[in-house]
Amino acid sequence: MKLRPGAFIPELLKHLFKKPATVMYPFEKLNIPKDFRGTPVLKPELCIVCRACVRDCPAFAIEIETLSEEEKKYKMTIHNDRCIHCAQCVESCPTKALFMDDGYELSTDSRRKLKIAYVYSRPKKTAQQSSEK
Amino acid sequence: MAIMKALVYLFVYPGLLFLFVYSTFCEWFDRKLYARLQNRVGPAYTGRAGILQPIADFLKLLFKEDIIPENADRIIFSILPVIGVATVATAGLYLPLWNYDVSRTTFNSFQGDIIVVLYLLCLSTVILFLSGWHSTNFFSTIGGVRVLTMLFGYEVPLFLSVLSPAIVADSWRLAEVANFYQDFPFLLFFQIIGLFVALISLQAKLERTPFDIPHAETEIVGGTFTEFSGKKLAFFRLMTDIEMVVGSGLIATVFMAGFAGGLMGSLARFVLKTLIVIAILSIIRATFSRIRVDQMVVFSWKYLTPLAILQLLVSIIIKGVIK
């Protein structure tokens, strides 16, 4: 190995006239790739309340409450403050009612604001289907 | 009138105010250049292209909590940063910038002022050692010891290399040295080795990479500055900045023919020449990795000092030839 003092200088000087690599984040943003795992979002019309997502979520971030048994009214709360964005819920869901959007700027001043609640009734069609079975 | 002039001289230009403003500008220049060499943006938000960032940092530090360690001597601990700024700012007064007259000796330009500047710059290093020692902290103590160890390494080559142009010019007065080289600029070519040695020694004096050993963050935390916070730290940072300006001004005076011209002319020359020196220092900072203190001492005695002595010999020969 030969030693060359100042071996870095050509590279350094070359970059003096190049654009810095820094992305000035809040002012300019990077492209988000397709299939980025952002935050989980529910499409209430598709959910059949099978609770597979609740069972598999590693962070216990999904909660489903029954609001009224007769009307089949449910409330799902996604606790984004606990969510670790692993997308396991999306994978566990049999009806593809959950998906990940590309939001990543989640920070707020209170973790309560991160809770997202969906109130919905179970769709009629699937209810009939299940009663047929 | 003379008093007014002296006061302006001391406090406005080229005294404290100018030194403060210009040294923050130099810090910005150094940081920006260093960042660009590393493909980063550097200071970007405060003022245009972040030019006010050093001042903002200074002000922020002024308002921060100021802590004095329990075991430290309160008075010495508090007074050291101020003395530090005072010594380097005083050294700045002797730079032959606008306010001097070659034919006449004044309080800021006399035979031997080159020695005074070097002495004052050396004093600031001793102050760093004292501050490390008085912090009564392991890391500071080690930092302080490293400051002294390094001092013995670079001070000799710095003195030798800065004095050798003065030997050719046959004067110990900065203004006369500068004037001499304005008349015979070609003689500066023979001082190239000295310039090289002086730049490296100055880098060591300013404790910048590869010689940032006394406050090597990953080894001994803040080194000498570990216990300093708030105002005191702000003053120490100001001291380093002013030291950088004065050091590069000194090199510009003896190796680059000083700053002739009127008020504006001399200022422009001063800014240009010091920025060139600072740019070289920045490139050195970006190119190397920090070396160990033992390697530093070996390096300066094995390479720097012999080179400085060689320069001295060259200077003596040239002087003989001129005569």
Add this chain to the structure above:
Amino acid sequence: MKKIKIPIGPQHPALKEPISLRITVEGEVIKDADVRLGYNHRGIEKLAESRTYVQNIYLMERICGICSHSHTTCFVQGVESLCGLEVPKRGLFIRMLVCELERIHSHYLWLGVAAHEAGFDSLFMYTWRDREVVMDLLEIISGNRVHYAINTIGGVRRDLSEVQKEKILEGIQFLKKRMEYYTNLGTTEPSFVARVSGVGILPKEKAMSLCAVGPTLRASGIASDIRKDDPYAAYDEIPFSVCTATSCDVLGRVVVRIKETMESIKIVEYLVKNLPSGEIKVRAPRKVKEGEAVSRYEAPRGENIHYIKSNGTDKPERVKVRAPTLANYPATIEMLKSGFIADIPLIFAAIDPCICCAERFVEVIDTKNENTQVLTMAEIKKRYSKSQGLKKGSSVWPL
């Protein structure tokens, strides 16, 4: 000269995570060193016992931020062997692909950290800039930059498309060029070489007897790599060589890691070009058959071991993790002795420590008589309330 003890850590700029190194120095020379762990214990093994296997994958991923894929793969392999699952070829290839990309990313990161510890900030900035490329590749493949979450029991979760393949090959070419440049730079820049060569010597016999692992071991001239010695996934089909160095110092560790990166780049190229078609995963049962499994994996930092005991339910009975850093601590102490203070960060960084990965239990040592004690959580809480004068029943950690 007087001997003094200096504390490096638990909070110190050279350490990215809390650990306490107690160094006895004489002037600038280190005479003795001692390591104290336990500042970052997270109780992951206990937590794993109360979660299902699927949930545990994501928990294991969070053992480490850099080798997140290593821990999941190790865990998932153990569970698969317990269930007797045969992972499809394509799934294995994608798993290995992420693994090698992770190795590239980890070694790039390490090179930057080592440069920073040596005070070579320019190299640090450049390597970390280039690391972004591999991070982006991982993001394209898995949907995230750090926690890829690509493993699942029985295979991988995401397939690779043609576009992605092209992007990977493109990115790899760039990384290869840059790594060649850094090899050149790191071994010729005198100030950097002066800092790393001859520092932190770990002779071959010592490395063997102190059970060092990974690049630390290989830099002492021992060609040991789980990928070769005990091939998992499909490593037995892939041509690659184990990189070693004989200088036994930090420079050797730099060289080993650089060579390994080049080797990983070749493996990635091979994997992408020879990706078999077919399924990427098989269905896994929720409940795992009773039994025990040990799984080994060559993480970027060395050998990673997971032990899993199943009791026939959907939750493991015991999970034990041995992270590579833990195996390297005894060797580190050996390396630190007779170095300079200035070498501490470099020597310590040279094992690429991942401190919180290695924190497994808390032992309380009485500093007066060196008695050791293992405490339960309840006991710790009790002692804390007592020391803080809290009343019984009041919240121990009020928010």
